[in-house]
Amino acid sequence: MRDAVFNQTERGTFQVWRGVLAGASASLIGIGLARFAYTPLLPAIIGAHWFPASTAAYLGAANLGGYLVGALSAGPMAKRARAATILRAMMLMATVAFVACAFPVSFLWFFAWRFLSGISGGALMVLAAPTIIAHVAPSRRGFASGAIFTGIGLGIAASGTIVPLLLRQGLTQTWLGLAAVSLVLSIVAWNGWPSQDAPAAASAEQHRHAKAPPPPALRALFVEYALNAVGLVPHMIFLVDFVARGLGKGVDAGAQYWVLYGLGAIAGPLLTGHLADRAGFGAALRVAFLLQLIAVALPAVSSNVAWLSVSSVLVGAFTPGIVPLVLGRVNELLAHHPAAQKGAWRTATTGFAVLQALAAYGLSFLFSESGGNYEMLFAIGAGALAVALAVDLFAALRSK
CATH class of the missing domain: 1.20.1250.20 (MFS general substrate transporter like domains)
Structure with a gap:
């Protein structure tokens, strides 16, 4: 057993x-x-x-x-x-x-x-x-x-x-x-x-696969994961400030939404991992992109307490929850080439890190230049996730 x-x-x-x-x-x-x-x-x-x-x-x-x-x-x-x-x-x-x-x-x-x-x-x-x-x-x-x-x-x-x-x-x-x-x-x-x-892979054939260019679906995944990093930045950096100063609710209220974000983050990886075991990593990843898109867009269109709470929990859940999905999808796409899996995961992680850092500085600059337009930041984050979902769907259709 x-x-x-x-x-x-x-x-x-x-x-x-x-x-x-x-x-x-x-x-x-x-x-x-x-x-x-x-x-x-x-x-x-x-x-x-x-x-x-x-x-x-x-x-x-x-x-x-x-x-x-x-x-x-x-x-x-x-x-x-x-x-x-x-x-x-x-x-x-x-x-x-x-x-x-x-x-x-x-x-x-x-x-x-x-x-x-x-x-x-x-x-x-x-x-x-x-x-x-x-x-x-x-x-x-x-x-x-x-x-x-x-x-x-x-x-x-x-x-x-x-x-x-x-x-x-x-x-x-x-x-x-x-x-x-x-x-x-x-x-x-x-x-x-x-x-x-x-x-490690031992045969010459396996080594050739490890060095071969990544398949189109894998290259698309690298792009999607990097765009996902952009989508997470508005909540990671500006959520508490948006509630405290943007909505005028004060620091204590902002901290409460950060606690909701943290509670979502605890459960997120387990839930997304369970979903992947049931539906497959590819399908779970598309669900994740769609839910994140909606959750990140919510603060741009509504300041309702209930919707902001949902947004905080969902984005908090996917901040760590997207990671096992992408790792699993990398291994799924390279199931027959295990020697290439660690290198591909390293590439995906590097792309995520680069776009996350660029988005953090870029959105901070736009926030300053716009005179504190929080809604624009969340709209940009949602836009990045919409592109990630579109890239994933296009790659899936192309592979059929």
Whole structure:
């Protein structure tokens, strides 16, 4: 019975679930905490006069820049060392970065450690899930990958709940508290990784497939995932400010919508993974694009409390929930060429990181130039998702 659920390449079912836990811990550290926990810390950093507002924002960009470097360097690192060794090192580097950020020695010091935390996040995103999923039966990969990326959602939820509680003890104590959580998660994950990497393709034919240009459907998926990053940015950056200042409801009301966003983010990966196991990754991805399009467009057309709540929960759910769908679709499209799967996932992650960073800066510029037009930002995000859906439908029709 167990063989029908998981591939018994390691130590049985128990080992696979320990691997899923390790992957979830990695995503929680590298993305959930290292990136999203910084959002509520930024006002405190400015308020404590660690850095002026004019330069503190660049510290957030440092993590995004490091994330891109980490995504690009994960492949070369994996060629020189076992995946488990790299994953352990990246989790420890993120932990050390939290400790270093507890002491504002200088702007350059802080920027460097935020950059290194971004590198760890990028490498963990590229390597953690594929390392585990390679040992999971295809029929359960949606749920397993969803469980792994639940760590991102937990980090988003923590950014609106646990971090404010830690801040009551002080800014330095908050960074050290995050370091302690990261260290515990690293210990939990330490022996959860597979003892050996999945077998690499050995034949000349398989190597040719690994080096061959990606099929049209895969190239379309890269574009769709990058456009999805653009669609998520308005909520990630402007949701709380839109409610607090744009609608005049105040900071407390804005924080309530961020909690809804975080609750959606916890459940999102598991729900999308379950949907993929039932309907297939291609169909689930189209449903995701459509629901995101509607959810991101809602704040542009309505300020109704109920609709804003729905929008917050749905976009929160798909912020981490889109990740297992794209990973599963990559593996689905390259099912007969497993040697190419990790490289394709790295390409998809890199494209997502680039468009996310460009959209963050670009929408911030447009917001400033437009005199604070929030509706325009959500409309642009919805437009990007509409294009992503159109590209996916066109690619599907073309492949028939």
